Amino acid sequence: MISAVLDNRRFRSWGGQILLLGGFAALLLWLVNNTVTNLDARGIKVGFDFLWRQANFPISESVLPYNPSDTFLWAYVTGVGNTLAISVLAIFLSTALGLLVGLARRSKHPLTSGVAGVFVTTMRNMPLIVHLLFWYALATTALPAPREAYNPLPGVFLSLRGFYIPALELDATAWVVICLVIAVTWGAWRLRHHVFGTGRWHDRHPVLALSGLTAAVSLGAALLLQPDAVVSFPEMRGFNFTGGLRLSPEFAALMLGLVIYTSAFIGEIIRGGIDAVSIGQWEAGRAIGLSERHTLTKIIIPQALRIIIPPMTSQYLSTVKNTTLALAVGYPELGLVVGTVINQTGQAIESIGLLLGIFLTISIAVSLFMNWYNAHVALVEAR
C-alpha cells in the first residue's frame, strides 16, 4: 500500500517539489533568524526611520537640487536621479557612436573598416573599470591647471578642474517654443498626405521638405512668443572659469569610458544585425530597381532591427547596471550615495535593499519597454 503510494509518479513529483520548497523556506528562515540575532547582538535597529533624518553629507554634483540639510530620502532620490541621467545619456551617446562604428566596420573602405575593427577589439577586451580609471587618471593628472587650459576648439577648455563647454541658456518660454515646434512639425508631417496628397515633391525630397517645415515653424514660433535663449561661453575670470557648462573630471571620465566601452559592443550588435539579413534581400532590392539607399532604409534596416533588438536590450540593461562602476571614479550615482549612507548611519540592510530594489525596478522597466518595442517591430506573419 505505502510502496504503491511512493511509486506513484504524481506523488513523487509533488513530494519532491514540496521538499524543495520547504528546504528553500527553511534556508530563508535560517538567514533571517541569523540576521535578527546578529543585529540584536550589535544593537542595530532595523527600520526606515532614518530616511527622514537630515543627511549632513554633501553630494558633489547632481541633476536634482540637493544640499546637506536635506533628508536621507532626498539623498537617495538625488542618487537615483544621477544614475538615470547618466544611464540615459550614456545609452544615447553610445548608440550614436556604436551606429557609426558598426557602419564603419561594414564599410568597403579598408582603412575605415580596419580602424573600426581595431577599436572594437581593443575596447571590448578591457574591463570597463580600467577604462574609467584610465580616463579619470588622464583628466586629473595629464591636464593643465585652469590658467593654462587646453583650448582645442573655440569655447571648449580642458583643465584639471574639469571640462568647460559653451552652454545654451534657455528661459521657460524657450522650452515652450521647443515643445511647440516639435509637436506642430510632427503633426504637420503626419498630415501632409491628407493636405497635399501623395507623391508630390515633399515625398520626392523628404529631407528638404522636413527641414523647411521645421525652419518655418521654428521661425513662426520664435517671432510669436519671443523666447530668451543665450549661448554662454566659458571665460577665464581670476583663477577659474565663469559661464558655460562645467563637466567635472568624474563626470567626463565616466561618460568617456562608458560611451567608448559600450559603443564597441553596440557597434558589433548593429553590424551583426545588418550582416544577418541575407544577401538575397540586397539583390532583390536592386532587381526591382530600388536605389542603394532605399534598399538599406526600406528593406534591410527593418529586418535587421528585429535581429538587433533582443541583444540591444540586454546591452542597454547592462549599461544601466554598469553605471554603478562610477563609484570607482567618485561620481555620486546611487551606488556611491548608498555607500556613504551606510558609512554615516550603519543602516546597511535597508540601504542595500533599496539599491537592489531600485535596480530591479529599472531592469524590469527597461525590459518591458524593449519587449513592447520588439512586439511593435516584430514580423507580422500571415497565417
Add this chain to the structure above:
Amino acid sequence: MTVIDLAPTVAHIEPSAPPRPPRKPILQLFFGDVMASVLTVTTGFLLILMIPALNWAVLDAVWATDDPSTCRDRGACWAFIAAKFRFIIFGVYPPDEQWRPLLVMGLILAMALVSLSPRLWGQRLIAAWIASVAVMLTLMWGGVLGLTPVPTSSWGGLPVTLLLALLSLGLGLPFAVFLALGRRSSLPIPRMLSLMTIELVRGLPLVGLLFVASILLPLLLPAGWSIDKLGRTLAALTVFAAAYLAEVIRGGLQGVSAGQIEAAKALGIPGWKAVWHIVLPQALQKVIPPLTNTAIVMVKNTSLVLIVGVFDMLSAARVAATDPVWPAPYVESYVFVALIYFLICFGISNYSRWLEIRVQSRSYR
C-alpha cells in the same frame, strides 16, 4: 549498337571556385568616389589625431631611468612599470615566497593549454583541473609541507585575478547546470525558484552583489562563521557567474531536440539518467563557444573587486602608482593592466572563434 561512354564528360564537371573579383587599384579604392574620399579623409584625420598619443607612448617615453623624478618630462614613464612590475603582478605577497604564485600562474597556463584541444576533454581533464586547483590553493595558502602560511589578506595581483575568475566559473558551473535544468523543468516549483534566482541576480549590478557579500553576508550568517573578504567576494562572483552561465546552458538545452528524450523514454531509460547521460552532454557541447564568452566577461568582472577592497591586479597597479617617489604614473599603470587584460581576453576570444569554426566543420569526437 554503339556504347555511349559518358565517363569523360562526367569527369569534366568538377566544382570550381568562382573567379576572384579583380583587385581595385589603391587609388581608386581610397579616392574612387565621393564616399571613399570622405572616408579616407575622415579616417586619416582620426589617425593623425592619434599621433600625440603615439609620441607620448613610444617616442617621448622614458623606458629606463635611475632618477624617478625625471620620469615625467614629456612622455610615458614606462620605467615605472619596470620598477613596479613585481608589485603589480604579485601584490603584497611576501617577496621571498613569490615563486609560489608564479608557480600557480604557470600551472593555470599549463592547464589552460592542455584544455585547448577538444580531443582531451573528458572526466579525466575535469579531475585534473580539480586536483590542480587544490595544488594551487595549497601553494598560495601554505602551512603544509614546510611552506610558510600566507593569509588571504596578503594575496594579491594577477594570481588573485586569475584564481577569482577560475574559481567563480568552476564553482558556478554546477549551480548553473541545476538552475538551467530547473528553469526548463515541467514541475512548477523548481521552475519558479530557478527563474526567480536567475532573474534576480541578472537584474542586479555586480557592484550590488559585491556590497551584499562584503557588508551583508557577515550579518546573514551565524556569529561563529567567519568568511574572509576574499571568500565573500568569491561567493558573490560565483552567484553572478552561475546566473549568467545558467542562461547560456539553457540555450544549449533548448537546442537538444525533443526526440532525444523521447528515444530515451522508448528505451526505458529513467528520466534523470536520460537528462544526465543524454541531454546534458549534448547541450554542454553545443554551448562551449558561448561559455568561453562568459569566461571573458568573468575575467573582466573580477576587476570590480577593487570596489570592495580586494587586492587584485588592478588594485595593485593603483596602489603602486601612489608611491610618492614617482610622479603619479596612474595612466601608465592602467595602460599596463589594460594590456594584460587585453591579452587574456583576446586570447580566449580567438580560441572561441577557432572552436566555433570547428563546431561548424565537424563534431567534437
